[in-house]
Amino acid sequence: MARIDGTGSPIPRILRAIALVVVLVFFLFPILWIFLMSFQTNETILAIPPSLAFTPTLINYTSLISGHLQTAAGSLDLPFMHNLFNSVLLSSVSVLVSLVLGVPAAYAFARFRFRLGEDIAFTLLSFRFAPPLLVLLPLSLYFKDLGLANTYTGLIWVYQLICLPLILWIVRGYFEDASPDVEYAYRVDGHSWWRAFTRIAIPLAGPGIAAAGLLAFIFAWNNFVFALILASADKQPVTVGALAFVTASGIQYGQIAAAIVLSIMPTLALALYAQRWLVEGLSLGAVKG
Amino acid sequence: MTLALTSLSKTYPGRHGSSVQAVRSLDLRMDKGEIVALLGSSGCGKTSTLRMIAGFESVTDGGITLAGRRIETLTPDRRRVAMAFEGYALYPPLTIEENIGFGLTARGLDRNEAAKRVREMADMLEIGPILKGRPAGLSGGQQQRASLARALARDADLHLLDEPMGQLEPQLRAILRGRVKAALKARGLTAVLVTHDQTEANAMADRIAVMEAGVLQQYGAPSELRDRPANLLVATFLGEPPMNALPATVEPHGLHIDDVAEDALALPGVALPAVGSKVVLGIRPHRLHLGAGVWRGQVISNQWLGDQAHVVLALGSRIVVAVAHQRVPVRVGETVPLGFGAEHAHLFDAASGRALAHGTASA
Ligand SMILES: Nc1ncnc2c1ncn2[C@@H]1O[C@H](COP(=O)(O)OP(=O)(O)O)[C@@H](O)[C@H]1O
Ligand SMILES: [Mg+2]
Numbered sequence: 279m280a281r282i283d284g285t286g287s288p289i290p291r292i293l294r295a296i297a298l299v300v301v302l303v304f305f306l307f308p309i310l311w312i313f314l315m316s317f318q319t320n321e322t323i324l325a326i327p328p329s330l331a332f333t334p335t336l337i338n339y340t341s342l343i344s345g346h347l348q349t350a351a352g353s354l355d356l357p358f359m360h361n362l363f364n365s366v367l368l369s370s371v372s373v374l375v376s377l378v379l380g381v382p383a384a385y386a387f388a389r390f391r392f393r394l395g396e397d398i399a400f401t402l403l404s405f406r407f408a409p410p411l412l413v414l415l416p417l418s419l420y421f422k423d424l425g426l427a428n429t430y431t432g433l434i435w436v437y438q439l440i441c442l443p444l445i446l447w448i449v450r451g452y453f454e455d456a457s458p459d460v461e462y463a464y465r466v467d468g469h470s471w472w473r474a475f476t477r478i479a480i481p482l483a484g485p486g487i488a489a490a491g492l493l494a495f496i497f498a499w500n501n502f503v504f505a506l507i508l509a510s511a512d513k514q515p516v517t518v519g520a521l522a523f524v525t526a527s528g529i530q531y532g533q534i535a536a537a538i539v540l541s542i543m544p545t546l547a548l549a550l551y552a553q554r555w556l557v558e559g560l561s562l563g564a565v566k567g
Numbered sequence: 568m569t570l571a572l573t574s575l576s577k578t579y580p581g582r583h584g585s586s587v588q589a590v591r592s593l594d595l596r597m598d599k600g601e602i603v604a605l606l607g608s609s610g611c612g613k614t615s616t617l618r619m620i621a622g623f624e625s626v627t628d629g630g631i632t633l634a635g636r637r638i639e640t641l642t643p644d645r646r647r648v649a650m651a652f653e654g655y656a657l658y659p660p661l662t663i664e665e666n667i668g669f670g671l672t673a674r675g676l677d678r679n680e681a682a683k684r685v686r687e688m689a690d691m692l693e694i695g696p697i698l699k700g701r702p703a704g705l706s707g708g709q710q711q712r713a714s715l716a717r718a719l720a721r722d723a724d725l726h727l728l729d730e731p732m733g734q735l736e737p738q739l740r741a742i743l744r745g746r747v748k749a750a751l752k753a754r755g756l757t758a759v760l761v762t763h764d765q766t767e768a769n770a771m772a773d774r775i776a777v778m779e780a781g782v783l784q785q786y787g788a789p790s791e792l793r794d795r796p797a798n799l800l801v802a803t804f805l806g807e808p809p810m811n812a813l814p815a816t817v818e819p820h821g822l823h824i825d826d827v828a829e830d831a832l833a834l835p836g837v838a839l840p841a842v843g844s845k846v847v848l849g850i851r852p853h854r855l856h857l858g859a860g861v862w863r864g865q866v867i868s869n870q871w872l873g874d875q876a877h878v879v880l881a882l883g884s885r886i887v888v889a890v891a892h893q894r895v896p897v898r899v900g901e902t903v904p905l906g907f908g909a910e911h912a913h914l915f916d917a918a919s920g921r922a923l924a925h926g927t928a929s930a
Contacts, residue, residue, distance in 0.1 A: 391580075457656060459652045459656035460657070462621070462643060463650070463652060463656040464658070464669075465622075465642070465644050466621055466622075466643050466649060466670075467670030467721070468644045468670070468673055469644055469673065470642075470644055471642065482659070482660075
């Protein structure tokens with residue numbers, strides 16, 4: 279009988295290894311290429327034929343960090359580091375706010391049946407599939423009136439459209455999976471509702487909360503259109519800021535590559551840090567099916 | 568009186584506007600130090616009753632008084648009850664020891680006292696060796712005992728035990744029944760024991776409440792339920808094998824068993840209802856004896872179970888079971904006389920199932 283776990287005959291094992299390599303190359307090659315590009319000047323990047331042998335240079339990184347973009351037409355000021363800071367700020371505060379609002383809400387939706395409960399939960403989810411431009415036009419008008427246009431507060435508020443539904447729906451599933459009897463057992467021991475929630479329910483849903491938080495962070499980080507329309511340069515994240523690399527004198531490939539590498543870093547770091555809980559979280563979700 | 572349930576009802580809203588009436592107007596009173604078993608088949612509303620007492624389910628109607636306090640609107644943490652859950656409900660990240668000790672220190676017991684209590688419970692329920700393990704690594708029976716230990720370790724006005732031994736092996740169950748009962752009695756605890764196992768109810772409970780379809784059928788001491796069942800349902804639910812139930816009609820000279828071509832039976836000592844009444848005659852299998860009597864039955868099967876014989880017979884178009892404590896020398900297909908003493912007869916109303924009269928042996 280054929281074994282699929284690869285411990286049997288060597289042929290499936292070799293085939294599996296080849297398949298893995300193909301998949302890895304397919305997905306990782308662009309990233310590797312960009313990583314290499316970020317250490318080259320525009321000239322070596324555009325050289326024909328392309329060569330893997332080049333003298334690495336940190337010029338792209340130093341100009342990004344110092345904020346002065348060197349182009350053929352001269353020096354250009356570029357607030358990339360500020361954009362990066364905006365991305366970190368907007369994404370992390372948005373996720374934190376979403377967690378604070380979404381986790382208790384998810385718990386309520388999982389534990390209590392109330393009138394219109396499903397409708398409210400579904401409406402929140404529907405924000406995820408409404409085209410952003412649909413909400414952006416009225417929002418940008420309201421934001422002007424409310425004085426929220428071009429503020430971090432305003433952006434974090436709209437980012438809830440991205441983060442809150444994700445967190446609500448993922449975490450809700452985890453709460454639904456955990457038997458309420460475990461909380462009841464804690465409650466008959468003399469603990470309040472709030473303590474059962476914080477001491478029992480949240481830790482049991484921990485992996486799910488970590489997974490949802492990370493996903494929400496990635497979605498918030500990659501958002502483009504909200505910040506493009508609702509904020510001006512000094513509040514914009516890297517996704518919008520990167521537009522500035524397309525200059526009158528051409529496209530600065532090396533600097534774009536360096537910018538991409540820098541802007542992947544925070545998400546990557548977070549993902550690696552959260553990996554422990556994440557794997558457990560995502561696989562628990564898979565088992566739940 | 569420590570617990571009083573008055574007209575307690577629970578209706579669950581179902582999908583599409585339907586609803587399930589899990590408990591209907593339940594009245595139950597129990598005294599301090601008493602063990603009461605809620606006995607009934609699966610789905611009859613036993614767990615729902617417990618969960619209302621513990622405060623996990625709202626009360627649709629009626630009231631609950633515990634130790635002099637109205638508790639039906641209190642939150643679970645303020646009801647002073649302890650519970651062993653049907654699904655164990657152990658906290659996965661904690662060891663068994665911590666699970667049991669958890670509620671004790673929370674209730675203000677000092678550490679040494681709590682540790683001692685945990686030890687006692689572990690010894691009683693034979694879970695000493697698994698105290699350091701976590702719930703996920705344990706069998707259902709071990710988790711169930713841990714859950715029971717957690718409930719019994721607590722001091723509370725009322726202990727609610729929901730099928731606390733259902734997952735145990737028969738031998739262990741028999742041992743623990745006695746130990747748990749002794750422990751409850753020694754500490755003067757009051758307990759409601761939910762079970763669908765009548766042996767467990769008989770062995771542990773001072774009084775048994777038989778429920779069916781959300782309705783309390785009878786509430787009384789085990790002997791009372793056995794000797795004077797309030798209706799046909801209780802009569803056939805208790806006892807193994809179940810009571811023989813024969814539809815019959817009251818005639819001027821006694822009782823005529825429907826579909827059995829024999830003379831009417833005179834039942835001395837049993838007050839028969841009006842002539843023409845449709846009734847059901849109930850006789851427990853071990854009160855039916857073979858070899859003598861007014862009936863002729865044809866043997867369908869004859870099994871020796873090691874300590875008793877079960878003989879199934881066709882009586883006209885009815886089937887009856889007789890139990891004897893020695894081997895019975897009858898063969899399948901043979902026709903044998905059988906009968907019973909009128910003092911062991913029970914009469915029930917055919918339409919409502921309500922008990923009408925019991926033979927003098929039940930007095
Ligand atoms: N949370 C619930 N929602 C809807 N129906 C329920 C719920 N809990 C129990 N029921 C129904 O109520 C009836 C009684 O259930 P339960 O009290 O668990 O019975 P038992 O413990 O005697 O087996 C059953 O028909 C069951 O399907
Ligand atoms: Mg039950």
